[in-house]
Amino acid sequence: MSVTVRVPAKVNVQLAVGAARPDGFHDLANVFLAVSLYDEITATPAADGLRVTCEGPDADQVPLDRTNLAARAAEALAARYGREPDVHLHIAKDIPVAGGMAGGSADGAGALVACDALWGTGASRAELLEICAELGSDVPFSLVGGAALGTGRGEKLTELEVGGDFHWVFALASRGLSTPAVFREFDRLGEGLDIPEPVAAQPVLDALAKGDTAALAVAVTNDLQPAALSLFPELSDTLAAGRAAGALAALVSGSGPTTAFLATDARSASDIAGVLRASGTCRDVRTAVGAVAGASVV
Ligand SMILES: C[C@](O)(CO)[C@H](O)COP(=O)(O)OP(=O)(O)OC[C@H]1O[C@@H](n2ccc(N)nc2=O)[C@H](O)[C@@H]1O
Numbered sequence: 001m002s003v004t005v006r007v008p009a010k011v012n013v014q015l016a017v018g019a020a021r022p023d024g025f026h027d028l029a030n031v032f033l034a035v036s037l038y039d040e041i042t043a044t045p046a047a048d049g050l051r052v053t054c055e056g057p058d059a060d061q062v063p064l065d066r067t068n069l070a071a072r073a074a075e076a077l078a079a080r081y082g083r084e085p086d087v088h089l090h091i092a093k094d095i096p097v098a099g100g101m102a103g104g105s106a107d108g109a110g111a112l113v114a115c116d117a118l119w120g121t122g123a124s125r126a127e128l129l130e131i132c133a134e135l136g137s138d139v140p141f142s143l144v145g146g147a148a149l150g151t152g153r154g155e156k157l158t159e160l161e162v163g164g165d166f167h168w169v170f171a172l173a174s175r176g177l178s179t180p181a182v183f184r185e186f187d188r189l190g191e192g193l194d195i196p197e198p199v200a201a202q203p204v205l206d207a208l209a210k211g212d213t214a215a216l217a218v219a220v221t222n223d224l225q226p227a228a229l230s231l232f233p234e235l236s237d238t239l240a241a242g243r244a245a246g247a248l249a250a251l252v253s254g255s256g257p258t259t260a261f262l263a264t265d266a267r268s269a270s271d272i273a274g275v276l277r278a279s280g281t282c283r284d285v286r287t288a289v290g291a292v293a294g295a296s297v298v
C-alpha cells in the first residue's frame with residue numbers, strides 16, 4: 001500500500017518584511033496564494049529505514065539525504081509517535097527548485113500528510129501544523145493552501161477569502177537564489193534606514209476577496225524584490241518582457257528568482273507565456289491558476 005499527496009506551489013501577492021529579529025528571522029505580513037503547479041509525494045512502507053528519491057526536470061538539484069524537507073517531515077512525525085521512519089518517499093517534482101515558490105516546503109507538507117495517512121497516526125490538524133512550523137516558515141501554508149495571511153516569520157496563518165480565479169504566468173530563471181542570501185541582501189540594502197512594521201494591505205485582501213484581477217494587479221508588492229534584483233539583475237529584463245507582453249502586474253515571486261505575471265484570463269496568460277518563452281530572458285515558462293487546495297491525498 002502507498003499514499004500519494006499532491007501539494008501546490010505558492011506565489012506571494014504581498015510580502016511585507018520587517019527588520020531582522022534577534023533570532024535572525026524577519027517578521028512578515030505574507031499574503032500567500034496557492035497556485036496550480038504541483039509536486040506529488042508518494043510514501044511507501046520500507047523495511048530498511050528512510051529513503052528519498054526524486055524525478056522531474058530539476059531532480060538533480062534536490063538533496064536525497066536527511067536534509068530533504070520531506071525526510072525531515074517523516075522523521076519529525078515518526079519521533080512524535082515513537083516509531084521508526086521506515087518509509088520510501090518518492091517526489092515527482094514540478095515546482096522549480098530554489099525558485100521562491102516553496103517547492104521544498106511543499107514536499108515537507110506532502111510527506112507529513114502522506115506518512116500520517118500511511119501510519120494512521122491520527123494526528124490533529126493543529127499537531128500537523130505545529131510540525132510544519134518547525135520545518136520552515138512556508139511549510140504550514142503548503143499544508144493549508146488556498147490563500148492566507150502569514151504573520152510572525154510567516155508560519156502563523158489566517159485563512160483568506162478568495163472570490164474568483166487569478167491567472168498567472170511564471171518565468172523560471174536560469175539559476176536559483178538562496179532564501180537566506182536574499183534576506184541578508186534585504187538587510188544590507190536597508191542598513192541605516194527605518195524599517196516599518198510589516199502590515200497586511202487592505203487593497204490586497206479586498207482584491208482577493210472580490211476575485212478582482214485588475215485591483216490585485218495594482219496592489220501586489222514584494223519587499224524582497226529589490227534584494228532579489230540586486231543579486232540577480234537580469235531578472236529586470238524578464239519583468240520588462242512580461243509587462244510588454246501585456247501582463248497586468250509583474251513581480252518577483254517571494255525570494256525569487258522565479259518571476260510572476262498576473263494575466264486578465266487564461267487566454268491572455270497563454271499569450272504572455274508564448275512571448276516570454278520567445279524572449280530569451282528565462283529558462284522555461286509555466287501558466288497556473290490560483291487559489292487551489294493545499295496538500296491533498298490523491
Ligand atoms: C521568502 C518566503 O518564501 C516568502 O514566503 C519565506 O519567507 C521563506 O520561507 P522558508 O523558505 O520556509 O524559510 P525558512 O526555511 O523558515 O528560513 C530560511 C532562512 O530564510 C530567512 N528567513 C525566513 C523567513 C523569515 N520570516 N525571515 C527570514 O529571515 C532566514 O535567514 C532563514 O534562515
Ligand SMILES: Nc1ncnc2c1ncn2[C@@H]1O[C@H](COP(=O)(O)OP(=O)(O)OP(=O)(O)O)[C@@H](O)[C@H]1O
Pocket residue numbers: 061062063067068069070091096097098099100101102103104105107108138177179254255256
Ligand atoms: N524537497 C526538496 N525539494 C527541493 N529542495 C529541497 C528539498 N529539501 C531541501 N531542499 C533544499 O532547499 C533549497 C531551497 O529549495 P526550495 O525549492 O525549497 O526553494 P524555494 O522554493 O526558493 O523556497 P521558499 O520559496 O520556501 O523560500 C534547495 O536548494 C535544496 O538544497
